[in-house]
Amino acid sequence: xxxxxxxxxxxxxxxxxxxxxxxxxxxxxxxxxxxxxxxxxxxxxxxxxxxxxxxxxxxxxxxxxxxxxxxxxxxxxxxxxxxxxxxxxxxxxxxxxxxxxxxxxxxxxxxxxxxxxxxxxxxxxxxxxxxxxxxxxxxxxxxxxxxxxxxxxxxxxxxxxxxxxxxxxxxxxxxxxxxxxxxxxxxxxxxxxxxxxxxxxxxxxxxxxxxxxxxxxxxxxxxxxxxxxxxxxxxxxxxxxxxxxxxxxxxxxxxxxxxxxxxxxxxxxxxxxxxxxxxxxxxxxxxxxxxxxxxxxxxxxxxxxxxxxxxxxxxxxxxxxxxxxxxxxxxxxxxxxxxxxxxx
Ligand code: HEC
Ligand code: HEC
Numbered sequence: 269x270x271x272x273x274x275x276x277x278x279x280x281x282x283x284x285x286x287x288x289x290x291x292x293x294x295x296x297x298x299x300x301x302x303x304x305x306x307x308x309x310x311x312x313x314x315x316x317x318x319x320x321x322x323x324x325x326x327x328x329x330x331x332x333x334x335x336x337x338x339x340x341x342x343x344x345x346x347x348x349x350x351x352x353x354x355x356x357x358x359x360x361x362x363x364x365x366x367x368x369x370x371x372x373x374x375x376x377x378x379x380x381x382x383x384x385x386x387x388x389x390x391x392x393x394x395x396x397x398x399x400x401x402x403x404x405x406x407x408x409x410x411x412x413x414x415x416x417x418x419x420x421x422x423x424x425x426x427x428x429x430x431x432x433x434x435x436x437x438x439x440x441x442x443x444x445x446x447x448x449x450x451x452x453x454x455x456x457x458x459x460x461x462x463x464x465x466x467x468x469x470x471x472x473x474x475x476x477x478x479x480x481x482x483x484x485x486x487x488x489x490x491x492x493x494x495x496x497x498x499x500x501x502x503x504x505x506x507x508x509x510x511x512x513x514x515x516x517x518x519x520x521x522x523x524x525x526x527x528x529x530x531x532x533x534x535x536x537x538x539x540x541x542x543x544x545x546x547x548x549x550x551x552x553x554x555x556x557x558x559x560x561x562x563x564x565x566x567x568x569x570x571x572x573x574x575x576x577x578x579x580x581x582x583x584x585x586x587x588x589x590x591x592x593x594x595x596x597x598x599x600x601x602x603x604x605x606x607x608x609x610x611x612x
Contacts, residue, residue: 311502312469313595317385317460322400322453324460328438332458334431334605335451340424342413343369349406349455353381355602358549359462364557368406369414375523377557382595383545385460387506392555393526394509394540400456404448418448425451430608462602464546464595468504471592479592486589489582494574503543504593511538512555515575520556548587548594563587 339348352366353359359380366378376392390402406412407421415421425431426446438454439445471478490496501507509526512518526535539555553565566586570578
């Protein structure tokens with residue numbers, strides 16, 4: 269199969285990147301548009317994932333960074349957000365499932381926190397609407413950070429002069445700024461600047477020299493196969509919920525996905541479509557962490573979602589194109605902070 273390259277391909281992408289871009293058709297579960305436009309269209313990253321309900325200030329972002337790295341938000345003082353979302357490692361721990369409090373293992377693969385603030389919802393099953401709400405989950409999750417209560421978290425933060433001052437600066441004018449909700453707001457604000465601009469963004473903004481010939485062909489193969497019906501928008505994913513196993517039943521069904529959130533039969537095995545930004549660096553893959561390599565993940569998708577076997581060459585090209593989605597880590601943001609002393 270010959271794919272058009274050069275100008276032909278450029279026109280397709282240029283059209284799709286504008287708001288009125290062509291529709292590739294929705295997947296079988298297509299729930300509306302994700303951030304970044306209609307299904308099938310791509311869009312470059314914004315500067316930050318702004319939020320009307322949580323305006324970004326430097327004070328809030330800096331506080332969020334400390335909290336993200338601070339193991340004192342865990343029961344035994346040994347697990348931080350960064351333990352499972354290592355920011356120097358593309359926001360993942362690289363394990364099939366994560367290890368949290370007292371060495372306990374969870375049941376799902378930890379997704380990257382980079383660019384996740386742009387997603388339509390958080391978690392594999394979308395049970396939190398945004399990063400602010402999400403941040404409350406792991407702190408209380410008994411197999412993650414295992415704190416007893418939000419009051420216990422607040423006591424720990426209040427016992428430290430550094431945090432009392434930093435919350436005051438981040439939430440000026442509040443009588444008692446050191447709260448569990450403000451902790452989540454600060455962490456959310458920090459995550460909203462964890463974006464990773466990549467060669468793909470330069471391409472979408474018009475620099476057509478960025479992709480290699482192989483990567484161009486990978487993009488064509490990706491669209492031609494129908495991957496962009498689900499993996500589109502600003503995240504090349506992250507914009508909708510879809511069934512895993514559209515064309516063929518996924519072998520593992522213990523985790524029913526979104527069904528556990530909504531209780532609706534049609535949500536069984538439905539998961540949030542992950543963003544493919546940085547996919548090259550976020551192995552292993554899928555909610556169950558069952559696939560070790562990117563090429564194998566691409567093959568599995570073609571088989572289970574599309575019933576359309578891809579040639580080895582297509583798989584290599586798609587994988588090569590996905591490498592253009594590997595972004596630059598925001599070095600200025602992610603230097604591990606000096607953590608405040610335990611009691612002061
Ligand atoms: C013990 C490991 C562990 C710790 C600690 C942890 N996470 Fe996670 N995180 C996970 C796993 C596993 C998931 C997926 C869980 C699910 O979907 O049910 C996840 C999901 C997320 C997501 C959703 C991303 C997306 O694309 O949907 C965000 C954001 C996130 N975590 C941020 C945080 C923050 C902030 C903290 C600290 C307050 C934190 N995590 C602590 C393992 C961890
Ligand atoms: C019908 C919608 C749909 C189509 C079509 C689709 N995907 Fe997916 N993709 C998903 C969903 C849903 C997941 C997450 C499944 C899970 O782990 O629960 C996923 C996961 C992935 C992952 C793993 C990402 C990670 O971080 O774990 C890769 C890589 C991927 N898809 C690539 C592709 C490619 C390449 C194609 C085309 C050959 C494709 N997808 C077609 C919905 C789709």
